[in-house]
Amino acid sequence: MSPRRFGGGKLVIASHNQGKVREIGDLLAPFGADVVSAATLGLPEPEETGATFIANAELKARAAATASGLPALADDSGLAVTALGGAPGIFSARWAGPDKDFVAAMARIHAELGAALDRSARFVCVLSLAWPDGHCDSFEGTVAGEIVWPPQGDQGFGYDPIFRPTGGSQTFAEIEPAAKHAISHRADAFRQLVAACFSPG
């Protein structure tokens, strides 16, 4: 099925993560969408029962589109560390626990890596745009980098303080939002979404 175009009007950002909502809002700003977050609408946070980023992104987008009667954009993302077999991956939020303790989650990555020589990792982001009738289009973006220790920087969110993109000298938490948007997994997925669903024609 070919992607469905978004022609304007209200769009639900189907995420309860303020860091993501802010970044998706930045990325959407040039496209004139009338954005409202799932939290603002009081939509429930669905249980993420999928086994993949795409399954969870589609589940979150469809739940919000059905509940709101509006098109909804969801993001499922995470950090995949090579020497940990891709962990925490889809469990990235769950490693931080109910208190969203990313200091502890980053320390766990550091501890599990131990003296491993391979510090490589990648952030993955799947963006899914779902419609109230169930139609859904999904796009996956990635960015490669490495895990650094100790955590550095106070911008961004989540695991940003321990992720340094390949070729860079600073972590995602040390660089400006615009610099993160130039290279991030979310921006990569977003460029594909825009090309398929937001561009004129």
Ligand SMILES: O=P(O)(O)OP(=O)(O)OP(=O)(O)OC[C@H]1O[C@@H](n2cnc3c(O)ncnc32)[C@H](O)[C@@H]1O
């Ligand atoms: O499901 P929603 O409501 O969107 O919010 P969430 O925080 O639970 O989001 P996920 O289920 O997709 O889990 C993604 C995890 O990966 C982390 N993560 C994703 N993108 C990131 C980024 O750009 N920088 C740092 N951490 C990121 C984020 O902090 C979450 O813990």
Ligand SMILES: [Mg+2]
């Ligand atoms: Mg989640």
